[in-house]
Amino acid sequence: MSLNRRPRRLRTTPAMRRLVREVRPQAAQLVLPLFVHEDLDAPRPILSLPGVDQLPLGGVRAAVEAAADAGIGGVMLFAIPSVRDADGSAACDVDGILNLAIAEAAGAAGDRLVVMADLCLDEFTDHGHCGVLDAEGNVHNDATVLVYQRMALAQARAGAHVLGLSGMMDGQVAAVRDALDDDGFQNVSILAYAAKYASAFYGPFREAVDSQLQGDRRTYQMDPANRREGALEAAIDEAEGADILMVKPALPYLDVLADVAAQSSVPVAAYHVSGEYAQIEAAAANGWIDRRAAHLEALTSMVRAGADIVVTYAAVELADWLREDA
Known part of the structure; x- marks a missing residue:
């Protein structure tokens, strides 16, 4: 055959493929979620998230140090309080579990990685919604945003570098930015869960x-x-005023991720959510797919679509694999 173009020429060897590779994920792009439970004194496995534990407060420092040693870019803290109420009041308590965990993480991190904190009420309310409810049982947008402002200040005072606004309330970014700036926290960044979908992939x-x-x-x-x-x-x-924009989940919404990346002048993050992670883990446990290859392919697809930052439960292992493949 007489062919002028033979794209396979650039696939002939591992060295050639590495040389011409378009997308090169890095460990510094990765963020590891951490779950801190107020009632625990030892790690407790999360059955639907193999390899992921709920941590006691005393385990936060070691987890953050391990993440920093792996060379990843950050950790994202979530917390489970002992007591929940209708208003999620533990979220704003200076001695609440999330704010104590932030302080521990910030002390362990130093300048080695970024400490992010989830700013939402769903872990703290007894009804499980992301805000306070009105008399009819609906989430009240504006009343919730006022609570987010108080929560933001508590997290900033605890030492968080980035606040992850995940509640999807209208006006939340502007309100939190104003509260932070008015209280002298101009250098605390906001990661807005800008496109967060009502997804079936949040189960775990x-x-x-x-x-x-x-x-x-x-x-x-x-x-x-x-x-x-x-x-x-x-x-x-x-x-x-968001400093970073998030699309969540990631893989079913790569078109949205690409759209946001194309128009954004700030960094864009993707959250490889629990259900996406669990699918890979379950299939790999059954011998149906190659676990390492699947996680690396998922990461590559998110970065290829435009993600500058990827939140993933496999962050530490991915960092190790990326180093091995470099």
Whole structure:
């Protein structure tokens, strides 16, 4: 055959493939979620998230140090309090489990990695929703945003570098930015969960945080059918002052991730959520797929779609694999 173009020439050897590779994920792009439970004194495995534990407060420092040693970019803290109430009051308590965990993590991290904190009420409310409820049982947007402001200040005072606004309330970014700036925390960054979908892939996370959810979150999280709305939400959050924009989940929404990355002037993150991680783990445990290859392929696809940052439960292992493959 007489062919002028033979793309296979650039696939002939591992060295050639490495040389021409378009996307090169790095450990520094990765963020590891950590779950801290107020009632534990030893790690407790999360059955639906193999390899992931709920940690006691005393285990936070070691987990952060291990993440820093692995060379990943950050950790994202979630917490499970002993007592929940309708208003999620433990979220704003200076001695609440999340704020104590932030202080531990920040002390362990130093300048080696970024400490992010989940800013949402779902782990702290006895009804499991991401905000306070009105008389009819609906999440009250504006009243919730006022609580987010108090929560933001508590997290900033505890030492968080980045606040992960995950509640999907209208106006939350602007309100939290104002509260932080007014209190002298101009250098604390906001990661906005800009396009967070009402997804079926959050199941294992609900176990991880002992979710008390009653009903669903479809009145504030996005409809999975909507692509343009994801770009709109991201544009609004960027205009309100978000420093980083998040798309969540990742793999079913790579089109939205690519849209947001194409229009954004700030870094873009993707959250490889619990259900996505658990699918790989379950299939690998059954011998149906190659675990390492699947996690690396998933990571590559998110970065290829435009993610500058990837939140993943496999962050530490991915960092090791990336070093081995370099």
